[in-house]
Amino acid sequence: MLELEFMRLAFGAGLFVGLLAPAVGFFLVQRQLSLVGDGIGHVAFAGVAAGYLLGLPPVLTALVASIGGAGAIEWLRSRKHTAGDQALALVFYTGIAAGVVLISLAGALNVDLFGFLFGSILTTTRADLALVAVLGIAGLGTIALLYRALAAIALDEEGARVAGVPVGLLNTALAVLAATTVAVSMRIVGILLIAALMVLPVIAASRIARSMRETLLLGMAIGVGSVLGGLTLAYYVDLPPGGTIVLIAAATFLITSAASGLRRG
Amino acid sequence: MSLAVELRKLSFGYGGGPLVLRDVDLEISAGEFVAIAGPNGGGKTTLMRVALGLEQPSTGEALLFGEPAARFSRRSTLGYLAQRSQLGVDAPATVREVVSAGRLAVGGLFGPLRRRDRSIVTEAIERVGLSASADVPLRTLSGGQQQRAFIAKALAAEPSLLVLDEPTTGVDVDAQEALAALLDRLHRELGVTVLYVSHEFGAVERFVERLVLVRGGIVFDGSPAELPHVWHDPSHVHA
Numbered sequence: 001m002l003e004l005e006f007m008r009l010a011f012g013a014g015l016f017v018g019l020l021a022p023a024v025g026f027f028l029v030q031r032q033l034s035l036v037g038d039g040i041g042h043v044a045f046a047g048v049a050a051g052y053l054l055g056l057p058p059v060l061t062a063l064v065a066s067i068g069g070a071g072a073i074e075w076l077r078s079r080k081h082t083a084g085d086q087a088l089a090l091v092f093y094t095g096i097a098a099g100v101v102l103i104s105l106a107g108a109l110n111v112d113l114f115g116f117l118f119g120s121i122l123t124t125t126r127a128d129l130a131l132v133a134v135l136g137i138a139g140l141g142t143i144a145l146l147y148r149a150l151a152a153i154a155l156d157e158e159g160a161r162v163a164g165v166p167v168g169l170l171n172t173a174l175a176v177l178a179a180t181t182v183a184v185s186m187r188i189v190g191i192l193l194i195a196a197l198m199v200l201p202v203i204a205a206s207r208i209a210r211s212m213r214e215t216l217l218l219g220m221a222i223g224v225g226s227v228l229g230g231l232t233l234a235y236y237v238d239l240p241p242g243g244t245i246v247l248i249a250a251a252t253f254l255i256t257s258a259a260s261g262l263r264r265g
Numbered sequence: 266m267s268l269a270v271e272l273r274k275l276s277f278g279y280g281g282g283p284l285v286l287r288d289v290d291l292e293i294s295a296g297e298f299v300a301i302a303g304p305n306g307g308g309k310t311t312l313m314r315v316a317l318g319l320e321q322p323s324t325g326e327a328l329l330f331g332e333p334a335a336r337f338s339r340r341s342t343l344g345y346l347a348q349r350s351q352l353g354v355d356a357p358a359t360v361r362e363v364v365s366a367g368r369l370a371v372g373g374l375f376g377p378l379r380r381r382d383r384s385i386v387t388e389a390i391e392r393v394g395l396s397a398s399a400d401v402p403l404r405t406l407s408g409g410q411q412q413r414a415f416i417a418k419a420l421a422a423e424p425s426l427l428v429l430d431e432p433t434t435g436v437d438v439d440a441q442e443a444l445a446a447l448l449d450r451l452h453r454e455l456g457v458t459v460l461y462v463s464h465e466f467g468a469v470e471r472f473v474e475r476l477v478l479v480r481g482g483i484v485f486d487g488s489p490a491e492l493p494h495v496w497h498d499p500s501h502v503h504a
């Protein structure tokens with residue numbers, strides 16, 4: 001399988017996606033923002049469509065749109081007039097509607113939309129892999145640098161605020177990280193399933209981990225395992241990779257839940 | 266003696282709505298141990314949030330160590346345990362991870378904690394008597410132990426002002442007594458200014474030299490012994 005160029009590219013990109021998605025998702029889950037990835041994904045769809053309309057690389061336009069969407073969610077959420085789920089709903093539906101309109105304007109309703117929505121193993125180009133690698137390394141580096149700060153806010157946002165921690169700035173950094181993750185993962189997992197890869201490995205890990213740190217690391221391991229396992233299965237059985245990857249992550253959750261149930265006796 | 270908290274002719278209403286606090290004048294000196302009590306909805310939490318600069322007064326002013334509270338320059342010396350903050354934890358965070366979070370503002374935002382900061386975290390855990398459970402997930406501990414972990418978190422900043430909002434919610438009477446004794450010891454040994462907010466002040470009554478009753482404003486400020494008898498039972502404050 002790995003003698004095929006497109007599989008090598010997919011595996012390369014998958015490695016970064018599998019590590020980054022749960023690492024970012026970890027902080028979203030802790031803050032009960034599990035669905036934020038989904039909201040950003042819908043906006044990324046509008047970005048892809050805009051890419052077709054403008055003749056620009058879709059990953060790039062999706063990145064810009066995702067960052068805008070993440071910023072919008074964070075902004076709506078921080079002004080307390082809009083509840084978190086309403087902010088999300090607004091962004092979700094605006095994103096998907098804008099995507100549909102833009103795509104049809106571009107006369108591109110027949111392009112490989114299925115691949116963008118549910119992932120594809122055929123579409124990763126060398127240029128994609130380079131972009132995924134750069135953004136992936138930047139994202140993981142940022143998380144390593146900000147781990148303590150982001151964890152402290154997840155544990156006790158008010159306490160951090162009183163102590164003078166720049167909470168707003170760090171929340172924005174997290175939103176940008178989430179947006180980057182969506183853009184990076186789009187080709188492999190698909191826009192509609194990326195949020196699942198951010199969340200499921202983390203909640204699977206939290207069933208059996210004994211600390212926050214262990215949850216994060218185990219979540220990343222489950223993420224990589226699901227992506228590489230899913231791609232392999234997708235190749236041999238000819239399935240859409242996004243769905244296969246997410247089903248493996250969901251199965252891991254069942255296994256760790258059972259394990260923690262057994263341990264508690 | 267210098268003032269830790271100073272509120273002058275202060276009024277406050279959320280979002281320009283009806284006033285929740287009216288005409289509050291309050292001075293708390295550095296080194297005091299004060300209980301802030303009053304009925305549910307009396308405005309205790311609001312009073313503390315305004316005092317800490319989290320909310321802006323509608324009229325009047327709030328000072329922290331002589332500086333306007335909202336622009337206080339030495340925020341890392343403030344320890345705050347928000348009401349119900351224990352619910353913020355979803356992950357299997359260990360006691361040490363929670364307490365380390367309290368060292369963030371002092372120890373720097375980036376990269377791992379330095380050795381000196383880590384040893385201060387360990388000391389804070391020892392102070393609240395949780396050394397044996399330091400690396401155990403918080404959610405496996407009792408309510409009282411979890412509260413002590415959050416107090417250790419506030420202590421890890423080596424604060425000069427410690428504000429605890431309802432630290433004994435869901436904690437039995439024995440654990441409340443133990444917590445009060447712990448705070449008394451910290452107050453005496455470390456000279457920390459402690460504001461203990463609770464609608465129930467029974468547990469700390471023996472230790473505090475001052476009790477402030479809040480009900481839309483300050484309705485009593487003095488030693489617990491001087492408190493008019495009808496107010497001793499907090500339910501009477503509603504009357």
Ligand SMILES: Nc1ncnc2c1ncn2[C@@H]1O[C@H](COP(=O)(O)OP(=O)(O)OP(=O)(O)O)[C@@H](O)[C@H]1O
Nearest residue numbers: 279285303304305306307308309310311312348464
């Ligand atoms: N975020 C908010 N927005 C609007 N009104 C609020 C807000 N928080 C509190 N209030 C109102 O302000 C008043 C004082 O509330 P506060 O929480 O300060 O009281 P408390 O004394 O701390 O009560 P408790 O004992 O229940 O903690 C109440 O009438 C409450 O409804």
Ligand SMILES: [Mg+2]
Nearest residue numbers: 309310311348
């Ligand atoms: Mg309160």
